[in-house]
Amino acid sequence: xxxxxxxxxxxxxxxxxxxxxxxxxxxxxxxxxxxxxxxxxxxxxxxxxxxxxxxxxxxxxxxxxxxxxxxxxxxxxxxxxxxxxxxxxxxxxxxxxxxxxxxxxxxxxxxxxxxxxxxxxxxxxxxxxxxxxxxxxxxxxxxxxxxxxxxxxxxxxxxxxxxxxxxxxxxxxxxxxxxxxxxxxxxxxxxxxxxxxxxxxxxxxxxxxxxxxxxxxxxxxxxxxxxxxxxxxxxxxxxxxxxxxxx
Amino acid sequence: xxxxxxxxxxxxxxxxxxxxxxxxxxxxxxxxxxxxxxxxxxxxxxxxxxxxxxxxxxxxxxxxxxxxxxxxxxxxxxxxxxxxxxxxxxxxxxxxxxxxxxxxxxxxxxxxxxxxxxxxxxxxxxxxxxxxxxxxxxxxxxxxxxxxxxxxxxxxxxxxxxxxxxxxxxxxxxxxxxxxxxxxxxxxxxxxxxxxxxxxxxxxxxxxxxxxxxxxxxxxxxxxxxxxxxxxxxxxxxxxxxxxxxxxxx
Numbered sequence: 001x002x003x004x005x006x007x008x009x010x011x012x013x014x015x016x017x018x019x020x021x022x023x024x025x026x027x028x029x030x031x032x033x034x035x036x037x038x039x040x041x042x043x044x045x046x047x048x049x050x051x052x053x054x055x056x057x058x059x060x061x062x063x064x065x066x067x068x069x070x071x072x073x074x075x076x077x078x079x080x081x082x083x084x085x086x087x088x089x090x091x092x093x094x095x096x097x098x099x100x101x102x103x104x105x106x107x108x109x110x111x112x113x114x115x116x117x118x119x120x121x122x123x124x125x126x127x128x129x130x131x132x133x134x135x136x137x138x139x140x141x142x143x144x145x146x147x148x149x150x151x152x153x154x155x156x157x158x159x160x161x162x163x164x165x166x167x168x169x170x171x172x173x174x175x176x177x178x179x180x181x182x183x184x185x186x187x188x189x190x191x192x193x194x195x196x197x198x199x200x201x202x203x204x205x206x207x208x209x210x211x212x213x214x215x216x217x218x219x220x221x222x223x224x225x226x227x228x229x230x231x232x233x234x235x236x237x238x239x240x241x242x243x244x245x246x247x
Numbered sequence: 248x249x250x251x252x253x254x255x256x257x258x259x260x261x262x263x264x265x266x267x268x269x270x271x272x273x274x275x276x277x278x279x280x281x282x283x284x285x286x287x288x289x290x291x292x293x294x295x296x297x298x299x300x301x302x303x304x305x306x307x308x309x310x311x312x313x314x315x316x317x318x319x320x321x322x323x324x325x326x327x328x329x330x331x332x333x334x335x336x337x338x339x340x341x342x343x344x345x346x347x348x349x350x351x352x353x354x355x356x357x358x359x360x361x362x363x364x365x366x367x368x369x370x371x372x373x374x375x376x377x378x379x380x381x382x383x384x385x386x387x388x389x390x391x392x393x394x395x396x397x398x399x400x401x402x403x404x405x406x407x408x409x410x411x412x413x414x415x416x417x418x419x420x421x422x423x424x425x426x427x428x429x430x431x432x433x434x435x436x437x438x439x440x441x442x443x444x445x446x447x448x449x450x451x452x453x454x455x456x457x458x459x460x461x462x463x464x465x466x467x468x469x470x471x472x473x474x475x476x477x478x479x480x481x482x483x484x485x486x487x488x489x490x491x492x493x494x495x496x497x
Contacts, residue, residue, distance in 0.1 A: 023352055023353070024351065024352050024353070026351075027351050027352060111338075112337075112338075115333055115335060115338075116331045116332070116333055116335040117335050117336075117337055117338070119292075119297055119329075119331065119335065120329065120331060120335040120337075122296075122297060122324070123295055123297070123324060123327055123328075123329040123407075124324065124325070124327075124348075124349050124352065124353075125320075125321040125322070125324035125325045125327075125352075125353070126352055
């Protein structure tokens with residue numbers, strides 16, 4: 001328990017250092033743009049591929065589970081839309097990003113720690129925590145909602161292509177389904193979750209990397225811990241946010 | 248000038264530095280020597296504030312560094328340059344970007360002025376036509392020289408070098424030593440070098456501090472080191488068989 005509280009304290013102390021005033025806003029801006037590419041744009045591919053196939057699978061599963069004349073076929077489109085918006089594009093995509101982006105952040109910062117690059121920053125008088133973590137945090141907080149929107153669009157596209165090509169639903173019914181009883185707040189809910197999950201992924205992974213001691217073995221362990229802890233926290237906060245935002 | 252007074256540092260109850268007091272003078276290459284694990288790196292990192300000390304005082308000129316807050320330390324750190332054992336160049340930046348980094352962070356110079364300064368520093372350490380290379384594309388000696396160029400880019404008053412010759416061949420090691428000595432004289436810096444390389448000691452050791460098991464055992468210069476009464480120092484200095492033979496033949 002004391003160990004957990006110590007870790008929690010260190011985490012919040014690190015956040016305190018991260019949110020201090022940047023030494024040079026131009027340098028931070030350039031760093032943030034760089035992180036947009038590394039953590040954001042480079043994730044579009046994996047998110048699109050996974051969203052496409054998940055959308056297709058959700059559509060087919062919904063179709064097989066509603067194979068009954070009393071259910072209108074447009075429910076397949078509706079089921080696909082709600083599953084993707086409410087759960088898949090925010091939570092499942094966040095778990096995927098925890099694996100890709102989280103391990104990347106932890107290993108990058110961890111390697112900088114064990115090769116004394118962070119010490120070099122400190123010696124220069126640079127706030128290393130802020131310089132290394134704040135641009136990443138800014139990039140993920142701003143870009144992950146776009147990833148979620150892309151995921152929603154590509155997921156629904158995947159569902160439509162799979163549904164129509166495999167003959168389980170017509171285009172008209174699918175489009176009617178995805179428009180039926182649409183609640184715009186679901187998008188807001190999904191984006192709020194995405195922002196919270198982006199914060200968890202970035203800060204937890206950065207925390208794991210920043211306090212690495214040892215060598216390459218420990219960097220690998222920190223990377224694994226970053227993914228595991230981020231994933232568990234995402235699942236916990238998914239429940240909390242769902243209760244808070246949808247009840 | 249840097250003064251260390253009664254410095255104590257321990258890790259998990261194990262004392263690593265025990266009552267170290269020493270003065271490092273400007274315009275001189277001050278050496279901290281000792282066996283591996285004797286506490287040299289801990290002493291250097293304590294002086295620059297990378298380790299919090301348990302007790303004692305660290306003075307940079309008239310400022311008590313270890314009692315300053317983050318902002319106060321930051322002001323002094325802008326006047327520090329440090330060469331790390333593994334060079335610690337930023338992997339994601341090119342040679343030019345690495346050397347320009349402190350200028351980007353702490354000056355309002357125009358890009359042209361910064362580029363001129365970067366080229367001057369790189370020329371000073373004899374790095375030519377490598378501006379666009381990444382650290383992974385450089386040899387060990389080149390990395391050390393780029394790290395020196397980065398360390399001097401802001402004209403620091405204090406230069407700290409942690410094992411600058413580790414992993415280098417003897418000829419490159421001498422080049423690095425000479426470079427450190429020249430730069431120290433040129434900019435009248437207070438330079439502290441951590442080493443266990445006796446070639447470095449005899450080459451650039453204007454003031455030498457010998458520590459063993461965290462205790463200061465001896466202080467002097469390179470001319471005095473061969474005639475010391477300190478047994479531990481003699482064991483260290485005459486550790487290899489050639490040195491032993493030379494000593495016995497005397």
